[in-house]
Amino acid sequence: MNIINAKLKKMLFFTAVMLSIFLTSCTSEEDRWTDVKEDPVTEIVTDLDARRIISFQVTNPGESQAIYSAVNNLEKTITVYLPSYYEYQYLETAITLPANTTISPASKELIPVFNTTPVTYTTKASDGTTAVYTVKIVIQQPKLILDELSTASSVFTVNAGTSITLKGENFLPSYEITKVFVVDAQGNKKWQMKQYNEGLNIAGFYAMYVFGATADSPLTLEPDTDYWLMMESYNLSVTMKLPFRITN
Incomplete structure (x- = not known):
């Protein structure tokens, strides 16, 4: 019986010590946190300009x-x-x-x-x-890209009575917007190519044009002369770096 009482007293003493440590720890933790009052914030309100566009x-x-x-x-x-x-x-x-x-x-x-x-x-x-x-x-508008018809070693030639197929990227699908001109070495427009049927393909980015000369509007381009093709598509334009020639 005395042994049991001794063990019980020991357990109660140990519990009291641990509770005292726990309470002391909590008190220390709480002591480290103090409320600090923030400085007052002043909001400045100004009148909006009556002339502004909302x-x-x-x-x-x-x-x-x-x-x-x-x-x-x-x-x-x-x-x-x-x-x-x-x-x-x-x-x-x-x-x-x-x-x-x-x-x-x-x-x-x-x-x-x-x-x-x-x-x-x-x-x-x-x-x-x-x-x-x-x-x-x-x-x-994305960059307008026009593939070359000629190469560094071979000049592209075309008969004035046939069509020209132009390929590239980002043509806008409208002949009213996407136009092609024949220009000289100085970039002067010498002739505007005409639409060939419904040859503008937005999916493949190719367009077909003809010179479209008529009896009332004869072709003024000279054969065997260097010309360049320039495309205008809405806001952008691009000119081929390599020339081409017509044969007649």
């Missing part, structure tokens, strides 16, 4: 598919990122402005894609102050 959209694809443009109200620019496959010559727009602010020209007026001078808009707030925004159109 949003600028190109709505040619339809309102649900409208192209949102990047408006920079500090630099007063509107950057339109236009995919080349739309082949637009003019843009329709929708412009959002603050209340009582007007814009000129009106948003319903068309914007030419290939304008020689930058298009600008003037906004006017209700207090009479104005701002001028410049439109920048960035056409997203």
